Each structure stands twice: as structure tokens, then as C-alpha cells.
Amino acid sequence: MAVDRRAEEQKLIALMIAYQKGDMDAFTGLYEALKRPLIRYLWTFVRNQTMAEDLLQETFLQLHRARQTYTPPRPVRPWIYAITRHVALMHLRSMRRRKEFLPDEDLPEVPVPPEMDQLADRATVQRLLGTLPRASQEVLILHHLLGMSFEEVGQIVGITSGTAKVRAHRALKKIREQLAEGGARDEP
Amino acid sequence: MSLDSIPNGLREAIESDFQPVHPLHPAWIRTILAVAILAVVLAFVLAKASLRTDIDQLPLWLSWGCSALQLVLGVLLIGLALREAIPGEGIPGGAIRIAAVTALAVQIFVGVATSIYSPAIAMPGSGIAPGIGCFKHEIAMALPTFVVTLWLVFRALPLRAPTAGLLGGAGATVGSDAVIHLLCPMSNLSHVLVWHTGAVVLFMALGWTAGAIWERIRWRTGA
Numbered sequence: 001m002a003v004d005r006r007a008e009e010q011k012l013i014a015l016m017i018a019y020q021k022g023d024m025d026a027f028t029g030l031y032e033a034l035k036r037p038l039i040r041y042l043w044t045f046v047r048n049q050t051m052a053e054d055l056l057q058e059t060f061l062q063l064h065r066a067r068q069t070y071t072p073p074r075p076v077r078p079w080i081y082a083i084t085r086h087v088a089l090m091h092l093r094s095m096r097r098r099k100e101f102l103p104d105e106d107l108p109e110v111p112v113p114p115e116m117d118q119l120a121d122r123a124t125v126q127r128l129l130g131t132l133p134r135a136s137q138e139v140l141i142l143h144h145l146l147g148m149s150f151e152e153v154g155q156i157v158g159i160t161s162g163t164a165k166v167r168a169h170r171a172l173k174k175i176r177e178q179l180a181e182g183g184a185r186d187e188p
Numbered sequence: 189m190s191l192d193s194i195p196n197g198l199r200e201a202i203e204s205d206f207q208p209v210h211p212l213h214p215a216w217i218r219t220i221l222a223v224a225i226l227a228v229v230l231a232f233v234l235a236k237a238s239l240r241t242d243i244d245q246l247p248l249w250l251s252w253g254c255s256a257l258q259l260v261l262g263v264l265l266i267g268l269a270l271r272e273a274i275p276g277e278g279i280p281g282g283a284i285r286i287a288a289v290t291a292l293a294v295q296i297f298v299g300v301a302t303s304i305y306s307p308a309i310a311m312p313g314s315g316i317a318p319g320i321g322c323f324k325h326e327i328a329m330a331l332p333t334f335v336v337t338l339w340l341v342f343r344a345l346p347l348r349a350p351t352a353g354l355l356g357g358a359g360a361t362v363g364s365d366a367v368i369h370l371l372c373p374m375s376n377l378s379h380v381l382v383w384h385t386g387a388v389v390l391f392m393a394l395g396w397t398a399g400a401i402w403e404r405i406r407w408r409t410g411a
Contacts, residue, residue, distance in 0.1 A: 022207055024202075024203065057195055060198055060202070064205070066344075067209055068210060068211055069212055069273075071214055074276075078277075080275075083276075083345070083347070086275070090407045154280065155276050155277065156276060158280060158348070163280070
């Protein structure tokens, strides 16, 4: 698993270096490799699939304009996710300014983190995941779902790795508590 | 929208501006550039001006020691600003608050300690006029480093641009005050707090504002 992740990161670094040298195929490779996890991450901000897909395009435009700020051979994913996060936050800020609201949707096509998958049926966990504050949900998704280390999560979100760990732990605990409460209510 | 391939609009936008780029140098190398400007300005001023009249009354740790401390702190703050300008390398919020508070605390500490060790020395005409003089010198010395630091910050992609600007402003002025501390003959606390620390606060505010303006323009136009 760790070897896979290292190999995946090495592949992203190679693509990013080629992209900086002007290789369009490398950009396509990055897009292919990252589009789905980035959609999942963007969803935690906008909770709307169509908007997340629109923001994915905006994210790749911003990545393109800032491609010189990636310094090889640093890990690519914290760099990309930090920009993605900023695109989402800027969008939310602009929506708030314009007083626009999008209807929340159920999380589409997004697998549930394995730790939570064992807790209850998928639909319940997805619903509970959606009730968490965005900051907690973001850390959970980055770590448990997208496989980032807490150090990487900290670099993306702008917090220490310890704070990221505490947020993820508290979020999981809250889901467990909600499940326990729900279970107790369901019992005859 | 299908996720299976790059959407046409995105592909066209990328292809219209597709050329090789050189990666930015790491933050520590870019810090050296900003610090080189600071070093040249400070060395020039130190060579031209005479040291404060009460320098012999101050213990070594308070004169040259505190000056060195301010210089190191200034360099660190500039380094933090330039690191903050790279996506994914941002500094945790707590560390930023500590850095900003430390910059002000060191200024206040130097002012208080100097007034304790050299209470009797006060230049004739102490008040607003010499204060404005110090303030102008501080601004003139910090400005080149401040401008270069902000230029380096905004050439990258600071995701918290006001924060990066604030750190850059603090670094440029705290670094400049390292030499002003050795030159300014006024040791009364009110002078140091109002005019010297005031300059630090002013540049922090200017950096923050410049960052906020840059952020608004950058993310509105996508320039």
C-alpha cells in the first residue's frame, strides 16, 4: 500500500516536471490521475456535484497559471490540493457575497472511508459524514479517503499535523456517537 | 459534464498559454535575494552614520546583541513570508500569530531595556520632530526590502496573501530597526514605541493591505 502510494507520488512528480517543460500529454496525465479525488475533495466544500465539476475546471486553470510555483521533487499532492482548496474557498466567499445558495446533495460516487464503512451501512455513514462541520469533514476525507498523511493534510489546510490528527479523531468519534445514539433509538 | 476527458473549454484555455516554465527557486534561495537588499541598505547606512551617543552605556547584549537578534528575526520573517507564498508549504496559523507577536514583542523589549539602561540620555528637542526623522529613516531603510519581498511573494501564489504581506512587512522593518537601534540617540520609551515600533506596525498593515488587494485582483481576473 505504502509502496503503491510512493509509486503514485513519483508518477505525479514525473508528470509535473514534464508538464512544466511544456508537455501537454503530461497535463492530460495529471488531469486523468487527479480529477476524481479532486472532485471528491471539492464536494466537501460545495456539496453539489455540478458545482464541484465546474470548480475542477477552475482548479486546473489555476494550476496551469501557477505551475512554476511547484518545486520538484517536492510531493505534488499537497501543492495541488492547497490550490484546489483555495479555489473552493474563493468560490464560497463569492457565493456568500452574492447571497447564492446551492441545494445540498447526497455525496455521489464518493466511497466511504474504510474505517467508517465498518460502522454502519454506506447510506447512513454518508449522511452522517454530511452532517459534520466542513473543517472536520475535509480532514477526514483528505486523510481517510484520499490517503494523505496528517503532515500533508496540515500543509494543505494550513494547520499542524497534530491539529489535523485531533480533528480527524474527533470527527470519527462524533460519527460513532451519532451511530450509537441512532442504534439505541432503533432498538425496540 | 463528463469527467472522462479534459473539457474542451479547459483544453483550449490551457493550449492557448502552453509554454515551458522554470520552477521558482526554493523559499530559502529567494529569501537570500531579499536579505541581500536589506544587507546592502543596512551596511551603507551603518558606514555613513555615527553610532548612538550612549552606545558605551549599553551592555553589549543590548546594543549589538539586540541588533543581531532583530536582524535574525527580520530574516526569519521574510523567509516565512516567502514560504507562505508557495501553495502547500503554508505555515500553520498558530506559528504565524507567534511570529507576528514576536516581532512586536522584540521591538517593545528592546525599547524598554534601552530606556532602563540609558534613562538619562535624551536629545534636545525630543518629541515629534526627531520622532518623524526616525520614522522617515526607518521607512526609507525598510522600503527596498519590503518592495522586493512583496514582489517575490506575489510572483509565487500566496494562498493567504494578506498574511504573507504582513510577515514580509514585519521582516523588512524589524530587520531595518536592527541598525536604527544602533544609530538613534533617543532612548525614551515613548519615542521607541511610537516611532520605531509604529513603523513596524505600519509596514505590517501595508503588507496586509497589499496582499488583500493582490488577492482580490488575482482571483477576480485569474491573471
